[in-house]
Amino acid sequence: MNVVVCVKQIPDPAVPGALDADHTLKREGKLVLDESDSYGVEMALQLVDAAGGGEVTLVSMTPNNEVSGLRTALAMGAAKAILVSDPACEGSDALGTAKVIAKCVERLGDADLVLAATESSDGYTGTVPAQVAELLGWPALTFSKHVEIADGKVKVQRQTEAGYDIIEASLPVVVSVTAGVVEPRYPSFKGIMAAKNKPVEQLTAADLGLADQVGWGGARQQITNVEQAPARQAGEKFEDDGTGFEKVVAFLETLKVI
Amino acid sequence: MTGDTKGTNGMTLSKVWVFAETAGDNVTTATLELLTKARELGSTVEVVYAGADATTVAATAGEYGATKVFHVDPDGSLPGAIAGVALAGLVAEHHPDVVLFVQSYDGRDAIARLSVRLDAPVLTNGMSLSLDGDALVFGTAIFGGTVLVDAKLTGGGPALVAIRPKSFVAEPSGGSAAEVVSVGTVDAGRAGEAKVLERFEEEQLGPKLEEAAVVVSGGRGVGSAEQYKPLVEELAKQLKGAFGASRAIVDAGWVPYALQVGQTGKTVKPKLYIAIGISGATQHLVGMKNSDNIIAINKDAEAPIFGVADLGIVGDCHKVVPALIDAIKAHG
Numbered sequence: 001m002n003v004v005v006c007v008k009q010i011p012d013p014a015v016p017g018a019l020d021a022d023h024t025l026k027r028e029g030k031l032v033l034d035e036s037d038s039y040g041v042e043m044a045l046q047l048v049d050a051a052g053g054g055e056v057t058l059v060s061m062t063p064n065n066e067v068s069g070l071r072t073a074l075a076m077g078a079a080k081a082i083l084v085s086d087p088a089c090e091g092s093d094a095l096g097t098a099k100v101i102a103k104c105v106e107r108l109g110d111a112d113l114v115l116a117a118t119e120s121s122d123g124y125t126g127t128v129p130a131q132v133a134e135l136l137g138w139p140a141l142t143f144s145k146h147v148e149i150a151d152g153k154v155k156v157q158r159q160t161e162a163g164y165d166i167i168e169a170s171l172p173v174v175v176s177v178t179a180g181v182v183e184p185r186y187p188s189f190k191g192i193m194a195a196k197n198k199p200v201e202q203l204t205a206a207d208l209g210l211a212d213q214v215g216w217g218g219a220r221q222q223i224t225n226v227e228q229a230p231a232r233q234a235g236e237k238f239e240d241d242g243t244g245f246e247k248v249v250a251f252l253e254t255l256k257v258i
Numbered sequence: 259m260t261g262d263t264k265g266t267n268g269m270t271l272s273k274v275w276v277f278a279e280t281a282g283d284n285v286t287t288a289t290l291e292l293l294t295k296a297r298e299l300g301s302t303v304e305v306v307y308a309g310a311d312a313t314t315v316a317a318t319a320g321e322y323g324a325t326k327v328f329h330v331d332p333d334g335s336l337p338g339a340i341a342g343v344a345l346a347g348l349v350a351e352h353h354p355d356v357v358l359f360v361q362s363y364d365g366r367d368a369i370a371r372l373s374v375r376l377d378a379p380v381l382t383n384g385m386s387l388s389l390d391g392d393a394l395v396f397g398t399a400i401f402g403g404t405v406l407v408d409a410k411l412t413g414g415g416p417a418l419v420a421i422r423p424k425s426f427v428a429e430p431s432g433g434s435a436a437e438v439v440s441v442g443t444v445d446a447g448r449a450g451e452a453k454v455l456e457r458f459e460e461e462q463l464g465p466k467l468e469e470a471a472v473v474v475s476g477g478r479g480v481g482s483a484e485q486y487k488p489l490v491e492e493l494a495k496q497l498k499g500a501f502g503a504s505r506a507i508v509d510a511g512w513v514p515y516a517l518q519v520g521q522t523g524k525t526v527k528p529k530l531y532i533a534i535g536i537s538g539a540t541q542h543l544v545g546m547k548n549s550d551n552i553i554a555i556n557k558d559a560e561a562p563i564f565g566v567a568d569l570g571i572v573g574d575c576h577k578v579v580p581a582l583i584d585a586i587k588a589h590g
Contacts, residue, residue: 016401017400017401019405023407093379093380094370094373094379094380094382095373095374095377095378095379095380098370098374118522119522121541124383124521124522125380125382125383126361126366126382127366127369127370127373127380127382127420128370129370130338130339130342130366130367130370130371131370131371131373131374133370133371133449134342134370134371134374134375134449135374137447137448137449138448138449139336139339139448139449139450139451139452140336140339140367140370140449140452141336141452142336142338142363142366142367143363145515155455158336158363159363159515160363160457161281161286161362161363161516161524162281162282162459162460162516163457163458163459163460163514163516164457164458164460164515165454165455165456165457165458166454166455166456166457166458167336167452167453167454167455168452168453168455169451169452169453170451173452178515178522179505179509179522180508180509180510180511219379220378220379220411220412220413221379221381221409221410221411221412222409222410222411222412223407223408223409224395224408224409224410225406225407225408226405226406226407226408227405227406228404228405228406229399229403229404229405229406231404232547232565232566234564234565234566234567234570235567235568235569235570236568236569236570237559237564237567237569237570237571237572238569238570238571238572239559239572239573240571240572240573240574240577240578242577244555244571244572244573244578244581245571245578245579245581245582245585246585247569247571248553248555248569248571248578248582249582249585249586249589251551251553251568251569252497252530252586255529255530255551257471257472257497257529257530258497258586258589
């Protein structure tokens with residue numbers, strides 16, 4: 001079974017985010033593998049293993065030629081990657097991103113399954129997986145917290161507001177997985193060394209015939225205002241000396257909660 | 259149709275659509291919030307619903323100002339996918355100015371499919387909507403809610419917008435039941451192959467997370483799955499509140515996903531939010547920072563949660579919370 005995993009390289013979440021002058025997220029400096037995507041990579045590796053054949057291919061998009069996040073996923077065990085690396089992609093919206101991913105999947109031609117995180121940790125739109133499915137003409141099993149494959153059918157537990165649904169579709173299918181669906185492995189030293197020599201095919205949006213569909217132009221929206229949100233006033237902070245609970249009780253009384 | 263003139267500058271859009279969702283037999287509160295906003299933005303409000311029976315939806319949507327419900331029968335398929343495909347046809351026929359979705363699971367399935375069919379961009383995670391002349395101004399927040407961003411669409415066609423729950427206050431307008439227009443089943447091609455086999459509800463005792471006046475949430479600092487109940491659940495019970503969780507302990511499998519508060523989980527806005535052993539990652543803050551009052555109990559004095567807390571106790575929750583529970587019990 002051949003699995004494509006959509007991965008995003010994002011600015012280090014530990015560093016406070018900032019916007020460029022054109023209101024795109026600053027992506028200079030090292031980009032890391034979005035932690036949300038490590039679950040998809042792990043799931044793909046397990047599924048290919050269980051199927052007894054096939055390989056895991058990564059698909060990613062970046063406005064610069066950053067590969068460090070991809071190398072992490074290759075070190076986990078993915079076989080190869082397609083990186084759509086193009087300044088024209090800067091400012092792409094969810095639909096533009098989905099078009100790039102869908103074209104890459106079509107270009108590969110032999111994917112049985114496309115896996116993605118439910119949403120990225122920096123943009124968190126949460127629509128890309130279903131958009132990719134619609135572009136490919138495939139079903140999508142979204143927001144999956146448990147995935148099983150048997151006899152060419154994928155069955156998942158799909159998160160709902162009140163619990164979960166069991167939903168099912170035949171391959172080929174797009175599946176989006178929530179964080180925690182599996183426990184991502186740490187790349188081994190051997191994996192890290194091997195990753196350096198794994199093929200990363202670099203393409204531009206034009207190579208995919210999408211030059212006018214990506215970036216700010218493709219997004220067809222204009223940022224009209226950016227401002228700091230009114231800061232919430234931090235209140236009082238006390239070191240607990242054994243009577244900290246009394247401060248809470250007093251506060252609950254003023255709120256008439258007790 | 260008489261124009262409602264509450265919109266900015268007295269302008270209104272002519273037709274605003276809302277993708278309605280139900281939970282059990284009821285229309286979700288988040289849908290009602292959108293209907294209320296839709297009345298302010300447009301002179302005509304209509305609803306699209308994918309589900310078994312539209313009778314309740316028509317009655318409730320009517321109470322909130324909608325005049326029509328386009329009823330799609332998902333016929334066992336994932337409703338959001340079917341709705342997205344059906345909407346493409348309905349939009350082409352009826353030309354709404356805006357289609358509003360809840361930033362929910364089904365809402366995102368539907369808006370995603372629709373955007374591809376119309377080749378139209380989506381605006382997601384919305385927290386405000388207004389009109390500038392006849393242009394829709396969409397507001398969202400980034401970087402954990404610290405920076406507000408407004409955007410306008412520059413292309414033509416209907417604006418496809420997903421809004422986070424609790425962005426608006428739901429208020430009925432007292433209309434009569436909306437007219438049900440049956441769309442029937444839809445040939446969605448392979449999109450319709452995703453079938454719902456079974457549904458499970460993880461019943462929660464006590465008030466619902468999104469509706470409770472008091473919410474008590476636990477994070478990694480609670481220590482283990484076993485300690486969640488005596489600390490978090492028990493305090494919530496004593497305060498007649500609901501209990502929630504940070505993403506960290508949901509991912510770790512300590513509690514079900516349905517309890518997650520934050521960007522990927524539920525948005526809550528209670529009178530009082532108590533965060534126990536939660537550091538306050540931006541992921542979590544987005545889901546709770548608009549609570550009226552916030553109490554944080556955490557060992558790490560530098561934890562970001564203290565930046566939004568009205569009252570912060572720097573200490574071990576395993577000592578502070580049991581003492582607090584005893585004091586509340588003694589308080590009577």
